[in-house]
Amino acid sequence: MTVADHPMVGEVGFAAWKSGSTEEAAFSQDHVVERARVAFLDYAATAKGDVAVAELEGRIVGWGAREYEPDCISDIWIDPAHQGGGIGFALVSYFIERIAADGFRAAKIDTRATNTRAIRLYERAGFSIVRRGQTFDQELGISLEQVHLEKHFG
Numbered sequence: 001m002t003v004a005d006h007p008m009v010g011e012v013g014f015a016a017w018k019s020g021s022t023e024e025a026a027f028s029q030d031h032v033v034e035r036a037r038v039a040f041l042d043y044a045a046t047a048k049g050d051v052a053v054a055e056l057e058g059r060i061v062g063w064g065a066r067e068y069e070p071d072c073i074s075d076i077w078i079d080p081a082h083q084g085g086g087i088g089f090a091l092v093s094y095f096i097e098r099i100a101a102d103g104f105r106a107a108k109i110d111t112r113a114t115n116t117r118a119i120r121l122y123e124r125a126g127f128s129i130v131r132r133g134q135t136f137d138q139e140l141g142i143s144l145e146q147v148h149l150e151k152h153f154g
Helices: 003-019 030-046 087-101 116-124
Strands: 050-056 059-066 075-078 106-112 128-137 142-152
Touching: 003 030, 003 050, 003 059, 003 075, 050 087, 059 087, 075 087, 087 106, 087 116, 106 116, 116 142
Parallel strands: none
Antiparallel strands: 050 059, 059 075, 106 142, 128 142
C-alpha cells in the first residue's frame, strides 16, 4: 500500500462497513456512522501492521490487515460492488499463508455476530467459531456481539 492508496483504502473500508451494518441498530446512529467514517479515513495513514490491497483494473477493490497480533487477521473489507467475487477469500487466504509461514499453529479473526456473510467466508476458508460474546468497540463507542474464529494448521 502506498501513500497514494490511503484515501481509497479508507473509502473502500467505510463503504464495506456501511453495506454490512444493516443488522446493527446502533450503526444507524449519526455519531456512530461519523466515528466509523473518520476511523476508516484515518486508518491507512496510521496502520502499523501487515496491510494488503486487492486491485482490479488499477482500482483498489478490497483490503485486509494483520494489525494488532501477528496471528490475527484484523481487517477484511471489500468494496460492496465487488463482494461475492472471491476477493475476500483471496485476501483471507493470503493472510492465512502469511500466518502459517510465520510459524503460528492457528490463525484468528473476529467479526460481528450479525455479519453472516463474513462468517460464511471465514468458515469456507477453514475457520470455526470458538467464542461468542459482547465486546466494547472503542472506535465506535458501542458494545457489539462478536464471534471469535480460529483456523488450526496441521
